[in-house]
Amino acid sequence: MSIMTQDGILNISLMGGQARAILIESTQLVQEAKRVHGLSKIATAALGRTLTATAMMGSMLKGADESVTATIKGGGPIGTVLAVANEKCEVKGYVGNPGIDLPRTSKKLPVGAAVGKEGRLTVIKDMHLREPYVGQVNLVSGEIAEDFAMYFTASEQTPSLVSLGVLVSDEKVESAGGLIVQLMPGASEAAIRSIEMSAGMFTDISGTMKEYHLEGAVNQLLLHLEPEVLERRDTRYACDCSRRRVERALITLGRDELEDMIATQHGAQVDCHFCNKRYEFSEGELRALLEAATSREDK
Numbered sequence: 001m002s003i004m005t006q007d008g009i010l011n012i013s014l015m016g017g018q019a020r021a022i023l024i025e026s027t028q029l030v031q032e033a034k035r036v037h038g039l040s041k042i043a044t045a046a047l048g049r050t051l052t053a054t055a056m057m058g059s060m061l062k063g064a065d066e067s068v069t070a071t072i073k074g075g076g077p078i079g080t081v082l083a084v085a086n087e088k089c090e091v092k093g094y095v096g097n098p099g100i101d102l103p104r105t106s107k108k109l110p111v112g113a114a115v116g117k118e119g120r121l122t123v124i125k126d127m128h129l130r131e132p133y134v135g136q137v138n139l140v141s142g143e144i145a146e147d148f149a150m151y152f153t154a155s156e157q158t159p160s161l162v163s164l165g166v167l168v169s170d171e172k173v174e175s176a177g178g179l180i181v182q183l184m185p186g187a188s189e190a191a192i193r194s195i196e197m198s199a200g201m202f203t204d205i206s207g208t209m210k211e212y213h214l215e216g217a218v219n220q221l222l223l224h225l226e227p228e229v230l231e232r233r234d235t236r237y238a239c240d241c242s243r244r245r246v247e248r249a250l251i252t253l254g255r256d257e258l259e260d261m262i263a264t265q266h267g268a269q270v271d272c273h274f275c276n277k278r279y280e281f282s283e284g285e286l287r288a289l290l291e292a293a294t295s296r297e298d299k
């Protein structure tokens, strides 16, 4: 018998539609983030949890080319933690200090101490409206799951349980996963109580994923809430950067910046924050971009 270990996201109806769950197995995508950025164990846990939550939020988007960006700035030594997901559940991200190491005070990795809690979680959803949707909450603990739960509850007015877990050994990501349970409007008191009572079962999500994987975790975690799987989506770590996008970004910098790059560096190297791909521009190529920027500014 082979066990399906591919990453994926399930959209699950609970108790006849009184609540819903999004369940993700994200082991491979967190492993890929670790590989791309050379993340320490703490950085793997912090970015992995954030990527896992953001991928689930990507699965809630509806339209083509929509995206959601989650930024955590907690004032801690890891710096900024940022993740972006699109409606295809492709996710990418980075942390300010990928090599961070802190002494452990318990069995758990000190993610909250690395992130800090004197700051905010900001969520920006670009749904091609005139203005993007921006929601912001003060951090609860910097442990990330609680912070996303606060975001859903306070900013989106949807009471939510959020569990995120990354189990990382010295070599690799052993397992990673997440669960969001949200009450739907009109949920009965009994339904609310059932969910409150089951919250304790959701705490070891990475352990559950390691043992049961995505499909098996549904019954393991949610059986008593009458789960009905509505949809399964693939999810992965992917960067959509391109030379064209970098060129556009350089043009947006404007005439003065480009002239300065030509005069002082005689070229430019631009590294993608998400995949570390390097784009090189010669002096001649920068001059062509300068022309494009100049004609744009003259308009």
Ligand SMILES: [Zn+2]
Binding pocket: 239, 240, 241, 272, 273, 274, 275, 276, 277
């Ligand atoms: Zn890239």
